[in-house]
Amino acid sequence: MLIVAAGVAVGVRQVTQPGDGAKATSTPTSVTPETREISVHRYPYLPIGTGDPRQDYGDLYLPAGNHADNSVPLVVLIHGGGWTARYGKTYMEPIARALAAQGVAAYNIEYRRIGSGGGWPTTFRDVAAAVDYVPTLDRLNPEIDTSDSTLVGHSAGAQLAVWAGTRNPATPREFGDPGSRWKPTRIISLAGPLNLERAADTGDTRVTRILGGTPAQVPDRYRAVDPIENIDPTVPVTAVHGTADRVVSPSQSMSFVAAVQRAGGKARLVLLRGQSHSALVSPRSAVFLQIIDMIAASTRPSA
Template sequence: MIATATAALFVIGAAGCSTDSGETRQPSSTVATATTHAPTAAPPVPQGSDGVDIERIEYLDPADADPAENWANLYLPAGDHEDGSVPLVTIVHGGGWESRAGAEQFDEMARDLASRGLAVYNIEYRRVGTGGGWPTTFHDVARALDYVPTVAESHPQLSIDDELVIGHSAGAQLAVWGGTRHRLEDDEVGSRPAFVPSRVVSISGPLDMRYAVNHGNGRVIKQILGGTPEQVPDRYESVDPIQNLDPQLPVILFHGLADDDVNPDNSRRYTAAVHASGGTADLHLFDGETHTSLVHRQSPAYQQIIDRLTDVATKELDKLRNE
């Protein structure tokens, strides 16, 4: 059974935000939390499948990049296509902003969307444990999004006039933040974007980060931002989705009511805030679905989400063609 509240925005991520395990120790300082590690090679490009081709994209200059982390896989419907005829969707995976989860988690979803005629840009970025943290993780995601126009230039079949960004869990926070970067001050991380998505989708996202700190996600949020809301308030104000609303950005939210990792009230609170600002948010709550079940094929809700994403992406492209 699905409970639905009206609103709109799109983001998709992967594995969940870690919950706290009784740990109450506060960070000893508020310095940047970026970590270093010995660079390794990126994983191989996944094999293509029937009707789907896959290419590797490197979105950072070699001098700035970690070759193991700063890349994306581009999933393309096979065959020849007219210029501007294939809608592009970007996926930002989750995993608590930590190294334990990577872009490979969304290989199945990327293939399923590509098999329906969409192109998918599935990005990898540095996380805590793989050279990321504050502010590196946010710089990486911003640069990956800003590379979308370059991807479209080299793949003229792509349409980015109404591009969706999808995120799950921590990736949802990054995706929704990515949709509002044009509202940042010039000195903030990710400001002055070269590309701004027109729609965002959040799946199981901690979109009220101050609330999430005290409701199950304190350890990972304090780790990625380098402190509590009281210790580093400027960082929360800059990247917390609920503090950076854009009424012009449609948002779609999916959340399982059995989610024990990220409280569904995150999505409820964000939806209410969007509505109060005069914007649109489309919230879908799924009975019995957990934090990660929504992004796995075995879940009944998964197919509904794929159908909705496909429908929105193709309808908006048709609307643009008819204008």
């Protein structure tokens, strides 16, 4: 089970996509000293009348103060939870707030999962649309800099992040128009299942459930969204994994990094000794600040 600290939404402003005719609304929320000036803005990433407005949105956390155009680096966050409705974006909120406190904008996305209208292919379509909304997010918030950005996912969200960030023109059009696919500068996978075929073949029923079958039954689906089948050597990937992870085997990160390196790409494996699956995103863990510093450092020019 994930152990997370409760987050406090501050200055939430409901924002709709340009041109949909709806008015923006503002909702006052409670404030704590630690988060008094961090603002959170909600953006639906699907056109009005499509998707599920209760789930198809992302929350943009902006650092306190006024900022010049293109001066605030961006991190996109994708939560995991076995692709199921049991877990949502809430458990990534402490990461979003910690990044905003360090001067980084964090776009924490929600999407439909198994049990809440998701599954194959809806979950993947939602995530593709959410990350491809980043250029619009940039236009609506000129202070953020999307020219040098980081895509981060945890667990199933790491699979979604690595896949969404490395989609190539051969990826089916249903997962985003090849001409408008957003491409991150780098990707950080936290405890991600990055070799779905191997995971399914070794008994991971969460994978066969989200894809609707085994690799033998639905091979095209695995080829379409398995990160190890969609390697882009031009996008650097850091795969972080706890050696005590009993939910997603560290071998998932190991095999993916080796495959990227064989393909001539840049991939780095970071193994955290004795750390569990949830430790990488739990504010109560010994490595939480290390993870925050790693993500924040990736956005700096010297990284």
